[in-house]
Structures are given as structure tokens and as C-alpha cells.
Amino acid sequence: MPVAFFLLVAALVPFAVGPDARLLERIGGGALWIAALTAALLPIERLVEPDRADGVLDQLRLHGVAEESIGAAKIAGHWLSFGPLLVLAAFPGAALLGLGPEPLKRVLVSLLVGTPGLAALSVAVAALTAGLPRAGSLAGLLLLPLAVPLLIFGAAVSGTGGEGPLALEAAVSITLLAASPFVAAAAMRAART
Amino acid sequence: MSALLRLSGVACARGGRLLFKGLDLELGPGEAVHLTGPNACGKSSLIRLVAGLLRPAAGHIERSERLALADEDLALDRELPLGRALRFWNADSNGAMAAMGLAGLAEVPVRLLSAGQARRARLARVIASASPLWLLDEPLNGLDADGAERLEQAIIGHRQAGGALIAASHQPLGKGWRQLELGR
Numbered sequence A: 001m002p003v004a005f006f007l008l009v010a011a012l013v014p015f016a017v018g019p020d021a022r023l024l025e026r027i028g029g030g031a032l033w034i035a036a037l038t039a040a041l042l043p044i045e046r047l048v049e050p051d052r053a054d055g056v057l058d059q060l061r062l063h064g065v066a067e068e069s070i071g072a073a074k075i076a077g078h079w080l081s082f083g084p085l086l087v088l089a090a091f092p093g094a095a096l097l098g099l100g101p102e103p104l105k106r107v108l109v110s111l112l113v114g115t116p117g118l119a120a121l122s123v124a125v126a127a128l129t130a131g132l133p134r135a136g137s138l139a140g141l142l143l144l145p146l147a148v149p150l151l152i153f154g155a156a157v158s159g160t161g162g163e164g165p166l167a168l169e170a171a172v173s174i175t176l177l178a179a180s181p182f183v184a185a186a187a188m189r190a191a192r193t
Numbered sequence B: 001m002s003a004l005l006r007l008s009g010v011a012c013a014r015g016g017r018l019l020f021k022g023l024d025l026e027l028g029p030g031e032a033v034h035l036t037g038p039n040a041c042g043k044s045s046l047i048r049l050v051a052g053l054l055r056p057a058a059g060h061i062e063r064s065e066r067l068a069l070a071d072e073d074l075a076l077d078r079e080l081p082l083g084r085a086l087r088f089w090n091a092d093s094n095g096a097m098a099a100m101g102l103a104g105l106a107e108v109p110v111r112l113l114s115a116g117q118a119r120r121a122r123l124a125r126v127i128a129s130a131s132p133l134w135l136l137d138e139p140l141n142g143l144d145a146d147g148a149e150r151l152e153q154a155i156i157g158h159r160q161a162g163g164a165l166i167a168a169s170h171q172p173l174g175k176g177w178r179q180l181e182l183g184r
Helices: A002-017 A021-041 A049-053 A056-062 A067-096 A101-129 A135-146 A148-159 A163-190 B043-051 B082-089 B094-099 B115-128 B145-160
Strands: B005-014 B017-027 B032-036 B058-063 B067-070 B133-137 B164-168 B178-181
Touching: A002 A021, A002 A067, A021 A067, A021 A101, A021 A135, A021 A148, A049 A056, A056 A067, A056 B067, A067 A101, A067 A163, A101 A135, A101 A148, A101 A163, A135 A148, A148 A163, B005 B043, B017 B043, B017 B058, B032 B043, B043 B058, B043 B067, B043 B133, B043 B164, B067 B115, B082 B094, B082 B115, B094 B115, B094 B145, B115 B133, B115 B145, B145 B164
Parallel strands: B032 B164, B032 B178, B067 B133, B133 B164
Antiparallel strands: B005 B017, B005 B058
16 A cells, blocks of 8 residues: 555656756655655554554553564564565655656665654654544654655755765664654653543 | 552543542452442443453552453444354454354354344453453343353352453342442
């Protein structure tokens, strides 16, 4: 599903901005990153809330599993559910936007480095909004602004490349990966009634 | 024999309302407490407090061992067969499933269980956990006579092995239970 959404958004961009090949090549990386963001947002309501509602988080706590471990496991699982597929979908996605092999390589690198951070952010936001009414919209409102640094540097790596943006993208991604289990854990504990 | 559970001066507030305060309770091996009281007096809250899923507004809770909880939530993967779903929580669930009369349902997907069978599954998880302290929130809800009888046998065996339990129930639970009434 996330892959289908990703390709759909990638396919919409040429229709939206016109078939100017040079323009598409310039914005292609950024467009693919927006597609990746919206694809990562899709399953957010199912990341934490079903487990909270069904008492699974409570039972895990009673069985001695720390919420941080639950958060880390959910990040790994969420990344596996969309990360590798998105990297594969970047091939047809780049074709839809008319990107050549060099820009495609940069897109692949930026997705590989950035999607773990995106997965981490998604799980943290899912934990923060679990159990709240209209959680889906809230999650979107929370995720998209917080994903902006990742988007900026990810798009920069996809577009112009270079060591600077890559190092910054990696830094943002690693920070999100490191912090998210603790944020998600605190959110899961706070959501307990 | 050291206590399995000790509550000292525990108070509980939910939604800004103070449910109870100054609660003292000590549970040793083999003891059982029957929690009663009107609706919304704090029975489930007390159970969650003891389980560590809720923080007390005041007071101190000491637990010496692991706990097992059976409440409203099923917490079993709906797509898995019952046996596998229970084994996710405890590797050795066969004995507990047999004790609750679920042995023949091991291959049935959890989503196909009836409400009463799901109730038994929650109790089977508690039995399989081998925890010394059991917390049961309305365990008899939805159980037929056979299920209630099996639960009683499981509780007797648990207490004889040195375990303790707290059960909140509107229905009578048999002999040999200490009574604790909330909401007076």
C-alpha cells in the first residue's frame, strides 16, 4: 500500500508541474521525498493504537518488557514494512519523473539514510496520538512539520548531492532513531488510563 | 513467609475524582481477596494500581513478584490460532488451556472464538504465566458453569502452591476469601 501511494504521488507530479524535463529533474528528488513522507504517514494509526486498545501494551508491561523496547521493535517493524519497498519503488518512481541514473543513485542513498529516521518519527508520533480522537489527522499535523529537517536534507541529497547534505541528513536520521524509542515509551506510559 | 503484596495508605484518583484513600492491604502466600463495591467505586482502578499500570495518588505499593492480569482486554492476535496466540505470552500454555477446557480449540483462529471462550482464554493466559500473584477483574463474566468450576479449581491449585490473588467480582466467589469492600 505505501508503495502504491508513493508511485501514485510520483506519477501526479509531472501532471501538476508540466512535462518540462529539466524542471522535473530539478524537483524530482524532492517530489519523491514528499511521496515517501505521505506513504510513511498512511499506516500511522495502526502502529501503536491497536495494541494499546487491545491491552497488548499492558500485558507486555506485566511480562517485563520495557516500553522503550516496544518502541524500538515497532520502529524496526515499521521500517521493514515500507523502507526496502520504497527503495525498490524509487526505480519506477524516478522513471516516472524522468530522472537519470545519477539522480536515481542519489535518491536511493537519501532514502536508505532517511527512511529509518522517518520510521522512528512515525512510531513516536503514533504513540503520542494513540487513543486520541481524530488521531489520524492529529498525527499528520504532528508528523509533517517534525519531518521537515529530514525532508530538507533528504531532498538536498536527492537533488544536488554532496557530502554536506548527506552528513546532515544522516545526523537528523540518527537523532530521530536515538530519541524516538524514549519518546514513544513516555507517550505509551502517559496514554495508560 | 514474606508478603507477596503490600499496600500502605494508597489513594486513587481518576478523572479528578478521589475514589478511595488510606487503603492498607497485605497479601501473603495462599491468600485471596474478593474485591466488591458498587460500579465506579474503583475496583478496576485498584487492580490496575496493584498491576503497576496506574500510579497511586498517594501511598506506597510493594510487590515482591511478577503479576498476571486478566481484565476486559483480550490482547491476543486475532489472526493466529489460539494455541499460538497464547504461546506468544507463555511458552508452556498447554496445561493452562487444558485447565480451562480450551485444549480442543488450539487450532481455532482467535477471531472465531465466542465471548465465553475468549474469557477462558484470558484466564488460561493467567494460569500459564506461573506468576505468584493473580489479578482478576470480573473473571466470572461470561463464563458458564463449567468455566466457573474450572476457574475455581485453578484458583484452589494456585493457592495451594503458595500463590495469592485479588479478584474483583460482583458475583460470589466461594469460601475462604478475604472480603474488601470499596466505596463505602
